[in-house]
Amino acid sequence: MKSNGLAIGLGVLGVVFLIVAALYALGVLQFLASTSGPHYKHAILFVVLAVASFVAANFARPKGTIYMTDPRR
Amino acid sequence: MGLLQGATELFPVSSLGHAVLIPSLLHWSFKQSDPSFLPFLVLLHIGTATALLVLYRQEWVALIRGFVTAAIRGQIQTDTERLSMLLLVGTIPAAILGVFLESKIKTLFASPSVAAVFLVVNGVLMIGFELLRRRAERRSAVMASSRVEQEEHFAQAERISFRAAAVVGACQALAFLPGISRSGVTIGGGLLAGLRHEEAARFSFLLATPTILGAGLVEVPQLFAGGVPVGEYLAGAVLSGIAAYASARFLLRYFRSGRLDPYGVYCVGAGLVSLALLHFNV
Secondary structure, three states, rough: OHHHHHHHHHHHHHHHHHHHHHHHHHOOOOOOOOOOOHHHHHHHHHHHHHHHHHHHHHHHOOOOOOOOOOOOO | HHHHHHHHHHOOHHHHHHHHHHHHHOOOOOEEEEEEHHHHHHHHHHHHHHHHHHHHHHEEEEEEHHHHHHHHHOOOOHHHHHHHHHHHHHHHHHHHHHHHHHHHHHHHHHOHHHHHHHHHHHHHHHHHHHHHHHHHHHHOOOOOOOOHHHHHOOHHHHHHHHHHHHHHHHHHHHHHHOOHHHHHHHHHHHHHHHHOOHHHHHHHHHHHHHHHHHHHHHEEEEEEEOOOOHHHHHHHHHHHHHHHHHHHHHHHHHHOOOOHHHHHHHHHHHHHHHHHHHOOOO
């Protein structure tokens, strides 16, 4: 299942995960956390999710044919 | 405790269940609510994960290289690359459930009686996995002169589907319940996905390494809190690593022809005996 739309969507998701990771690491985000303050465990999880999203985006990207010469000629 | 943790973490008999049950049954003076208990557990887990890293050191180098290559290329071309992606897919559900649910579940169920009940459940699960496997062997009409030959009709870890890897990974979350074994449910999941016993154990150990190591490393700052006897705890971690290494080597050899059900029977028996001892306050 390869499409540019899916690849872009996964790339955007990766960026969102990175932002969430930063918010957890800075202690701004407290969602589903048992204590207040920085949550490094949550931050690391979201970095891993971001990496997985970028990898998935690269897999979803249609691989174009590389032409050695202009194909229209 | 180090030897106990290292051995039971990889045997399909639940390390958490034994860590809750044995100190209680033997009247050891461990207080799990003590602030220095968490750093102790952290070091024991790091010891276990280090043993697994040492055991699979060459494979991990190849897996990391394969992961980077496949991620950049955007395509899987080799078995190693496929296995590295399967491990990522299997680790994510366990990591999500671990970060958000682990401490809540552990606090909720951390009593010796509950651990004993779940140990029985773990045993029933192991026996159930083997019953389903035997049915699969009969269905596929596997005729072989020996168990080793019979096992060869099943797949290697690299051939498991991505969906199955995610399900097996998510099953690791069941091990937050004291008495349910992480390696037991992942090996059982691997068997249901059509892996050989030895390959299911290999996949389980590879899957456990980043989870156990990650869970341990994020708690390392706790070690530098005041009043933690780091020297004694390090000795426990080394013992845990040695026990884990020996257990993994034994289990990989055992599963060339062995099955899960002896461990299932042990868990049912140990759970019932523990329940009786706890009930009569022996």
